[in-house]
Amino acid sequence: MTAAEWKNLFSQIGKLPQEMIRTQEALWKSDYKGKPIDDAKLFEIFSKHPKLIKRPIVLKGQKGVLVEPIEVLEAFLS
Numbered sequence: 001m002t003a004a005e006w007k008n009l010f011s012q013i014g015k016l017p018q019e020m021i022r023t024q025e026a027l028w029k030s031d032y033k034g035k036p037i038d039d040a041k042l043f044e045i046f047s048k049h050p051k052l053i054k055r056p057i058v059l060k061g062q063k064g065v066l067v068e069p070i071e072v073l074e075a076f077l078s
């Protein structure tokens with residue numbers, strides 16, 4: 001996905017890019033942790049390395065949710 005598509009998706013789920021980083025990934029720790037990174041740069045990073053994004057994400061129409069924990073999904077779908 002492109003940076004613009006990630007930005008749109010995060011808008012749909014109501015999350016900031018900083019909230020969506022999988023900070024325990026080795027790639028994050030080795031290449032990005034502790035560096036000043038703005039939102040635009042994060043979206044570029046996510047485009048190159050989508051495994052750094054928390055998941056799963058479920059969309060329903062124009063709304064979505066990060067399924068963390070599973071109860072969030074149950075509430076979202078009802």
